Amino acid sequence: MIYRKEIDGLRALAIVPVLIFHFFPSKFPLGYLGVDLFFVISGYLITCILIDELDTGSFSFRSFYIRRVKRILPATLIVLIPTSIFAIILLSSPDLLRYIKSLISTLSFTANIYFWRSGGYFSTNDELKPLLHMWSLGVEEQFYLIFPIALFAIFTLLKQHQYRLVAIAFFAVCSFILNIYILSIGGANPAFFLLPTRIWQFAFGAFIALATQKMLETKMCHEVVALLGILLISVNYYFTFPTLPSATLMTLGIGLLLWHRVPSNTVAGTFLTFKPIVFLGLISFSLYLWHWPILVYLRYVYIQPLPLSALIIGLLLTFFLSYLSWKYIEIPFRKTKSKKSLLFFVGGGYFSLIIVIVITALNNGFPSRHAQAVNNIASSVASNYRCSAFSFISYGGSVACLVGDLSDKNHGVALYGNSHALMYGPAFISVLKDYSKSGLIIPLTGCLPTTEINISQDCFPIAQKNFEAVLSDEHINTVIIALTWHEEDLITDTGTWIKDEDFSLRKKSIINLVRRFEQSGKQVYLIGPISIPDFNFASIVSRQLIFDKGNQAVLSAPKNSFDKNFGDVISKLKYELDDRLILPHRLLCDSNNCFFGTDNVAYFADGDHLSLDGAIMVKPLFKNIFR
Numbered sequence: 213m214i215y216r217k218e219i220d221g222l223r224a225l226a227i228v229p230v231l232i233f234h235f236f237p238s239k240f241p242l243g244y245l246g247v248d249l250f251f252v253i254s255g256y257l258i259t260c261i262l263i264d265e266l267d268t269g270s271f272s273f274r275s276f277y278i279r280r281v282k283r284i285l286p287a288t289l290i291v292l293i294p295t296s297i298f299a300i301i302l303l304s305s306p307d308l309l310r311y312i313k314s315l316i317s318t319l320s321f322t323a324n325i326y327f328w329r330s331g332g333y334f335s336t337n338d339e340l341k342p343l344l345h346m347w348s349l350g351v352e353e354q355f356y357l358i359f360p361i362a363l364f365a366i367f368t369l370l371k372q373h374q375y376r377l378v379a380i381a382f383f384a385v386c387s388f389i390l391n392i393y394i395l396s397i398g399g400a401n402p403a404f405f406l407l408p409t410r411i412w413q414f415a416f417g418a419f420i421a422l423a424t425q426k427m428l429e430t431k432m433c434h435e436v437v438a439l440l441g442i443l444l445i446s447v448n449y450y451f452t453f454p455t456l457p458s459a460t461l462m463t464l465g466i467g468l469l470l471w472h473r474v475p476s477n478t479v480a481g482t483f484l485t486f487k488p489i490v491f492l493g494l495i496s497f498s499l500y501l502w503h504w505p506i507l508v509y510l511r512y513v514y515i516q517p518l519p520l521s522a523l524i525i526g527l528l529l530t531f532f533l534s535y536l537s538w539k540y541i542e543i544p545f546r547k548t549k550s551k552k553s554l555l556f557f558v559g560g561g562y563f564s565l566i567i568v569i570v571i572t573a574l575n576n577g578f579p580s581r582h583a584q585a586v587n588n589i590a591s592s593v594a595s596n597y598r599c600s601a602f603s604f605i606s607y608g609g610s611v612a613c614l615v616g617d618l619s620d621k622n623h624g625v626a627l628y629g630n631s632h633a634l635m636y637g638p639a640f641i642s643v644l645k646d647y648s649k650s651g652l653i654i655p656l657t658g659c660l661p662t663t664e665i666n667i668s669q670d671c672f673p674i675a676q677k678n679f680e681a682v683l684s685d686e687h688i689n690t691v692i693i694a695l696t697w698h699e700e701d702l703i704t705d706t707g708t709w710i711k712d713e714d715f716s717l718r719k720k721s722i723i724n725l726v727r728r729f730e731q732s733g734k735q736v737y738l739i740g741p742i743s744i745p746d747f748n749f750a751s752i753v754s755r756q757l758i759f760d761k762g763n764q765a766v767l768s769a770p771k772n773s774f775d776k777n778f779g780d781v782i783s784k785l786k787y788e789l790d791d792r793l794i795l796p797h798r799l800l801c802d803s804n805n806c807f808f809g810t811d812n813v814a815y816f817a818d819g820d821h822l823s824l825d826g827a828i829m830v831k832p833l834f835k836n837i838f839r
Contacts, residue, residue: 219253220493222466223532225442226250227496229449231429231503231530231710238412242449244333246414247348249445249466253361254352255417256470262360263422266367272362280356282554283497286545286736288349291562292318295342296568300507304590304754305577306757309341312479312572313724314343317350319565321357324350328405329601330594336748337594337818338838340512345504347405354407355414363418363794377422398610398657398674403457413463431478438480441468454670455743495558498534498542500655500806506530515755536807563815585812590754592814592823597637599653609677613637613653616644625651625837633694635821636739640692646837652688654678660695662721665702665712679725681775690735692794692837693725697741697778698820705732716782723788737837739794740782742822750814750823758800768805794837796830 225247233243259601265271290316299311310330317326323346331338338344366379391409394402403409450457457573474481483489484832492499492753506526518526545554554696572578589804599613614623617638627640629631634655643671644651659671663679666672682688701711714716729736745766753765776799785793800815809815815826821829 216473217256217476218469218481218484218598219488220496221251221486222469223493223496224255224489225445226253231499231527234503234507235527240449241693242452245449245459245462249462251351251410252350252417252463252466253470254355255414255420257417258356258359259363259421261416262363263367264814266364270362270664272676273364276360277356277488278551278554280353281558282545282549284349284353285558285561286554287498287501287537287542288318288346289558289565290541291505292343292565293561295505296433296565298505299342300568300572300578302509304510304582304758305579306593308572308577309453310593311342312343312569312577315565316569318346319562321350321353323347324354324405324407326350327334328401332401333404335818337751340510341749342505344508345500348500351407351410352395355411359414359418366385371838373422377419380415380419380422384412385413386429387415390456392455395457395519396455396609397606398676400658404712409457412457413459416463416467417470420467422463423471427835431475434472434475434478435480437472438478441465442664444468446476451491453646455667458599460822484491484751495531495534495538495543498537499530502533502537503527504528506533512755514758515752521731526706528801533673559610568570577765586754586757588812589750589757589809589814592750592817593754594808594823595824596631596819596821597636597824597827598634599655607652607654608681609674610654610656614650614654615641616650616652617648618650620650622687623650623652624687625649625692626685626688627651627653627692627694628678628682629694630655630659630696631657631662631821632696633692633819635740636694636830636834638824639834640828642828642831643834643838646736646835660699660702661693662695662718663716664705664721664724665710667702667707669703669707669725679728682734683729690737690837691729691737691738692739693722693832694739695819698744698746715778718786719781722785724744737794738785738789739796740785740831741774741778742797742800743769743771743815744820745769745808746819748818749808749816750818753809753814767811768807771801771804774801774806794833796833797829799833800826818832825834 226246228246230246231243232240233246239415250772252407262271262276280438296315296752297313303311313330314323314326317323319431323343323385327333327338327341327344327347331341333344364382366376370376370379375498386409391412394409412783442465445462448459449460451461453460465754468481469484474484476482503526506529510522510526514522532556532565542726545557549557561725599615604611605614612626616623625644627636634653634657637653640651656671658667660666660676661675661678663672665677666675682691682776700711701709702712710717726736728739747766753767756765778797782795783795795807807815813825814823815829819825
């Protein structure tokens, strides 16, 4: 196809916001949406190439996949090899083993699935995963695997052009609706990472490529359409619709810009074909590959927020390495290197990385490099409980996890709340199995279970549906409510924002929730507050022991501080609930301190969620419920 400079300009509009978001997140909070632009551009370009080959009868699956290998693997492997070397040098043993898992998923193009199941994209723990950005390559490669087959089938079965357009539009609409549905049940993580909820962007690009391109007649029309497209992209970097996929506006905007060729004599064309902008687009793939591991390793070693000087050095190093890999790896393999050279390079890269994986796994991440305390504490990073993908069931306005002894079909106990209910999962499940019972964990992540006040307006309908589902579930006779106690900024069901510093509104709403469950004949327990570190405990403490030995780790907080913050509300709840108020702080605190961990064990997986070890510590409290 004919080279279009403005498409490289569009790539620059995608990569620059991603870089700004990662290096300066507070300056551009929605910059990560640039990846969505890459998906639309990919769908468009791949379809343009394929339909040309299908129309001329020159299409070959073999040649298509060889081109994809040339485009992606050499540059990716040249980044993965030094990234893996630095992983062995810098990362703690548990972090290195997690890195190896992410490397395996990257090499198998399933990184998006791995990172979906192992955390997310936006938490403090995710900021220290050197290959997190490879999730998007996983999505793209999965798309490249199935799309040529799908398009070949569409062209073979549907001879009329309009029917082909309808077929592509059908897949786009189905994926778009699926994305909205998954978001509506609290599935922001799978909606972000998985191909089925991303297909609509690739398919939209494909639809634009298939659509008959109507050349606009006047320069003014070109100006209006192009500027509208850029405006939609720009606005979307600062504004999203809460009930729609985040990149809806920019997907439409880039569709307009791809739909017609933007003349270079227009304002938009002048900008998009400006040489520095085009150059950024040309090296955008290498920029994307290099920037994240460089930033992660700087963060990992510095521990504290990076100074401006380190950020600038990281950016300069990113551009320098990106230019080298674009000029000496990307261009030669795409244009001049033979298939034999390609096979040798890719095969050698995979072989080298597999050797690294095997040796690291056999040596359990080389734990002798650091003190045992480092390994023990680092093993708790992101160890807060997450439901197995195979335990999810649709429930109420979101999903629930069926856990415990599954031979018991009654699931008579529900652990009900948000991620702060989910973190008690290991203790809850262990006790269920001890008593040969099954149960449900119903975590409305990012929301409170209460129906009069919540964290955002979007939480109310889901919280209400979950409440009604539990209320009408005849199997459930016991409800254990758990939630975060450290969120003061709340919104009422009438849309008024309030700051609940004295817990009066939360207490009233929680007690109301308890009473409504009790009126339906259910036994209700409430898990009380705990003291939290409010910093990424397991990760920071383990890295302090490696890189910052002069800075003593904070392992506890004064008990009187906890009593000052929560003593009054605990007393009031105790009066209302008596022994149905579960107080985990009694196991995590002594008379003087509330502990986040010891010299060898971390009770917290991050800043506010209990680790696996921390959750097991409070298991006796759940035993009391079953007794």
